[in-house]
Amino acid sequence: MxxxxxxxxxxxxxxxxxxxxxxxxxxxxxxxxxxxxxxxxxxxxxTFTGGAHVRLVGALSVGARERILVVEVGEQWIVVGASPGRMNALATMARQPHDPADDAVAAPALPGAQFAEWLKQTIDKRNGK
Structure with missing residues (x-):
């Protein structure tokens, strides 16, 4: 084989x-x-649709992470309380006339400005000025 x-x-x-x-x-x-x-x-x-009808009018911090917002929706203003996990409508009101000149007058000073002024006055007192 x-x-x-x-x-x-x-x-x-x-x-x-x-x-x-x-x-x-x-x-x-x-x-x-x-x-x-x-x-x-x-x-x-x-732009995304829907953004043209909603506008932030103003905001104010009332805590470390809490704010109060004024939002304009159409002809109405909505006051909203905002915190990290929640938003609540606090009040609604008719749209108010807005004068840009008021912003310059009512603009708050920087948070550190008062401290800086106090510190300057204290140093001047100690130096006898």
């Missing part, structure tokens, strides 16, 4: 080729995402 030739063993599959193919596919998908984000930023909507 003739000796049967054993078939040659199949070459082991290369893991390097599969790894490179996966890396290039991942880079391609990431490049598509970056390109889509750039296109959306460049040619997407400049």
């Amino acid at each position: 003739p000796a049967m030739a054993l078939p040659a063993p199949a070459p082991a599959p290369s893991t390097t080729g599969g790894l490179l193919q996966s890396i290039f596919a991942l880079l391609f998908v990431l490049a598509l995402l970056v390109g889509a984000a750039w296109l959306l930023k460049r040619f997407g909507p400049k």
